[in-house]
Amino acid sequence: MKSRQFLLASRPVGTPTADNWDYVETDLPPLSVGQIKVKVLYISLDPAMRGWMNEGRSYIPPVAIGEVMRAGGVGEVLESSDPNFAVGDFVSGGFGVCDFAVIDTKGVHKVDPKLAPLERYLGVLGMPGMTAYFGLLNTGQPKAGETVVVSGAAGAVGTVVGQIAKLKGCHVVGIAGGTEKCQYLIEQLGFDGAIDYKNQDVKKGLKATCPNGVDVYFDNVGGDILDDVLSKINMKARIVVCGAISQYNNTMPVKGPSNYLSLLVNRARMEGIVVFDNIKDYPKAAAEMAGWIAQGKLIAKEHVVEGLATFPDTLLMLFRGENFGKLVIKVDHTS
Amino acid sequence: MKSRQFLLASRPVGTPTADNWDYVETDLPPLSVGQIKVKVLYISLDPAMRGWMNEGRSYIPPVAIGEVMRAGGVGEVLESSDPNFAVGDFVSGGFGVCDFAVIDTKGVHKVDPKLAPLERYLGVLGMPGMTAYFGLLNTGQPKAGETVVVSGAAGAVGTVVGQIAKLKGCHVVGIAGGTEKCQYLIEQLGFDGAIDYKNQDVKKGLKATCPNGVDVYFDNVGGDILDDVLSKINMKARIVVCGAISQYNNTMPVKGPSNYLSLLVNRARMEGIVVFDNIKDYPKAAAEMAGWIAQGKLIAKEHVVEGLATFPDTLLMLFRGENFGKLVIKVDHTS
Numbered sequence: 001m002k003s004r005q006f007l008l009a010s011r012p013v014g015t016p017t018a019d020n021w022d023y024v025e026t027d028l029p030p031l032s033v034g035q036i037k038v039k040v041l042y043i044s045l046d047p048a049m050r051g052w053m054n055e056g057r058s059y060i061p062p063v064a065i066g067e068v069m070r071a072g073g074v075g076e077v078l079e080s081s082d083p084n085f086a087v088g089d090f091v092s093g094g095f096g097v098c099d100f101a102v103i104d105t106k107g108v109h110k111v112d113p114k115l116a117p118l119e120r121y122l123g124v125l126g127m128p129g130m131t132a133y134f135g136l137l138n139t140g141q142p143k144a145g146e147t148v149v150v151s152g153a154a155g156a157v158g159t160v161v162g163q164i165a166k167l168k169g170c171h172v173v174g175i176a177g178g179t180e181k182c183q184y185l186i187e188q189l190g191f192d193g194a195i196d197y198k199n200q201d202v203k204k205g206l207k208a209t210c211p212n213g214v215d216v217y218f219d220n221v222g223g224d225i226l227d228d229v230l231s232k233i234n235m236k237a238r239i240v241v242c243g244a245i246s247q248y249n250n251t252m253p254v255k256g257p258s259n260y261l262s263l264l265v266n267r268a269r270m271e272g273i274v275v276f277d278n279i280k281d282y283p284k285a286a287a288e289m290a291g292w293i294a295q296g297k298l299i300a301k302e303h304v305v306e307g308l309a310t311f312p313d314t315l316l317m318l319f320r321g322e323n324f325g326k327l328v329i330k331v332d333h334t335s
Numbered sequence: 336m337k338s339r340q341f342l343l344a345s346r347p348v349g350t351p352t353a354d355n356w357d358y359v360e361t362d363l364p365p366l367s368v369g370q371i372k373v374k375v376l377y378i379s380l381d382p383a384m385r386g387w388m389n390e391g392r393s394y395i396p397p398v399a400i401g402e403v404m405r406a407g408g409v410g411e412v413l414e415s416s417d418p419n420f421a422v423g424d425f426v427s428g429g430f431g432v433c434d435f436a437v438i439d440t441k442g443v444h445k446v447d448p449k450l451a452p453l454e455r456y457l458g459v460l461g462m463p464g465m466t467a468y469f470g471l472l473n474t475g476q477p478k479a480g481e482t483v484v485v486s487g488a489a490g491a492v493g494t495v496v497g498q499i500a501k502l503k504g505c506h507v508v509g510i511a512g513g514t515e516k517c518q519y520l521i522e523q524l525g526f527d528g529a530i531d532y533k534n535q536d537v538k539k540g541l542k543a544t545c546p547n548g549v550d551v552y553f554d555n556v557g558g559d560i561l562d563d564v565l566s567k568i569n570m571k572a573r574i575v576v577c578g579a580i581s582q583y584n585n586t587m588p589v590k591g592p593s594n595y596l597s598l599l600v601n602r603a604r605m606e607g608i609v610v611f612d613n614i615k616d617y618p619k620a621a622a623e624m625a626g627w628i629a630q631g632k633l634i635a636k637e638h639v640v641e642g643l644a645t646f647p648d649t650l651l652m653l654f655r656g657e658n659f660g661k662l663v664i665k666v667d668h669t670s
Contacts, residue, residue, distance in 0.1 A: 254595070258588045259589070260592060261576070261589060261607075263605060263607035264579075267608060267612060270604070272604075274599065274600070274602055
């Protein structure tokens with residue numbers, strides 16, 4: 001059986017281009033014991049993928065040149081040599097950017113299409129949802145009445161951060177690009193305020209929407225917006241460093257936060273998170289979030305782009321701020 | 336009675352110059368109830384003074400133009416209208432940069448010249464010692480066997496941070512300027528390693544002296560050294576932001592730490608401290624440190640410069656990295 005795959009052809013300098021990818025068709029190997037063959041239905045596109053394309057030390061090894069690009073996905077089991085997985089099961093795992101995959105079942109788990117649309121297991125009920133849940137609650141530690149600001153607010157993580165903060169009784173402000181996204185945050189997700197960084201001065205926006213200052217900042221973007229928020233933090237504020245998408249395609253060094261001494265003045269804290277550290281608590285978090293979704297208290301939003309071949313360009317939507325909710329590719333299958 | 340005083344004449348742009356000061360002789364006012372007249376014997380010079388000269392929001396208000404420059408000091412009570420203080424008592428308080436002061440007794444406390452030389456109450460037994468003690472123990476939270484790195488290591492705070500970390504069983508490395516200071520850290524204070532940032536590559540120095548990476552970094556300097564250490568931190572490392580003396584005279588914006596995303600990769604934390612927050616626990620800390628000094632486990636080092644008139648220039652020694660231990664002025668008195 002053939003698989004269409006995107007291989008990492010070279011390491012990007014700055015923004016990834018078509019040249020960084022080889023789009024190939026390969027014969028899949030036969031199954032070894034403990035493996036399954038999966039028809040990949042949805043592929044998760046995440047800002048972290050940009051980091052995996054770089055060489056060098058990070059929280060997981062880089063993707064090697066010539067290797068299938070790493071990606072989470074959901075799919076259907078076509079063949080199994082693991083008694084825990086049956087043909088027809090729906091599963092989530094790191095299948096890579098491809099339409100069919102043969103993979104060890106370690107790290108693969110079943111998902112239930114009756115409980116939620118399959119793509120949701122890559123969003124609220126997947127890694128971005130877990131990132132939001134644990135990053136906000138364990139590291140941000142928001143208390144009722146406090147002000148929580150989140151950047152990348154209309155993205156996969158940001159939408160969930162803001163809604164959980166509302167559930168915890170906080171005043172919630174999102175920073176996102178464009179009028180449509182900002183309206184969505186307020187009108188659909190119940191945010192108290194939204195700042196359109198593409199058309200507004202963020203500092204002024206913070207002043208207007210956060211009259212009591214900022215107690216928790218969940219940062220997905222870094223760059224100037226991080227500095228703007230640092231200038232408005234309260235005593236003992238907590239800044240959750242989840243990502244810095246504004247910096248991932250830099251060819252220059254990362255812009256460090258010039259206002260970091262605001263941490264000193266305000267006895268505040270800036271702390272990094274990586275979602276995998278909470279893996280043993282995923283089931284509890286997923287159950288709680290599924291409950292919120294069922295009660296209509298947590299709205300999931302996915303942004304679905306059709307066609308595996310769109311991958312190189314669809315990935316860039318993340319860095320242009322074009323996705324609205326969790327970005328996934330719906331895989332087409334010729335066979 | 337006359338007092339010689341340094342008044343803030345103008346706010347410096349970059350490094351303070353002689354023009355920023357007015358050196359005047361003024362008649363002291365008569366005592367109101369609850370005041371004392373003090374003969375100032377030692378004046379504390381601290382990096383924080385540079386911040387107090389700036390306009391704008393910080394953890395305490397700036398010194399006003401025309402006001403006596405704020406400074407801690409120790410002195411002798413010459414007159415008292417507060418029954419808690421007697422003529423001849425030795426006291427520590429915020430007397431300012433002057434030779435005689437009339438001051439409210441709020442915030443003034445007695446010190447005992449039999450227990451320690453008077454200048455020590457501005458160092459190990461004063462604000463710098465408290466900063467080191469609480470910043471390291473409460474925020475750095477070093478555990479035996481961990482590696483603790485401190486910058487400004489030969490300064491008032493750094494010397495104490497490193498020695499307390501040794502007492503807690505840590506591997507301790509200091510970053511300081513010059514061979515003499517580095518030798519002192521190792522030979523006299525028992526540091527395990529020292530990096531001479533004026534003559535060595537700090538990154539290479541860290542690699543050589545911290546084979547197990549960095550668990551706690553106590554930062555007094557900011558700038559490139561903060562970035563160098565960020566590149567070597569371990570999982571769950573704690574960075575104590577105590578100061579950033581390399582940036583205080585900047586006319587350009589502060590250099591933010593480009594490597595701050597190392598916090599994310601390593602799930603590490605960067606947290607600011609201000610010593611005043613621990614004021615109610617000072618007596619306990621002072622008692623413990625006095626015990627260590629008495630047992631020879633904690634060595635105090637002061638750098639004494641003679642003469643009030645030297646103040647503008649002596650202050651700059653801090654920013655040139657010329658002080659070796661706690662910098663104080665020993666005040667001369669003509670009357």
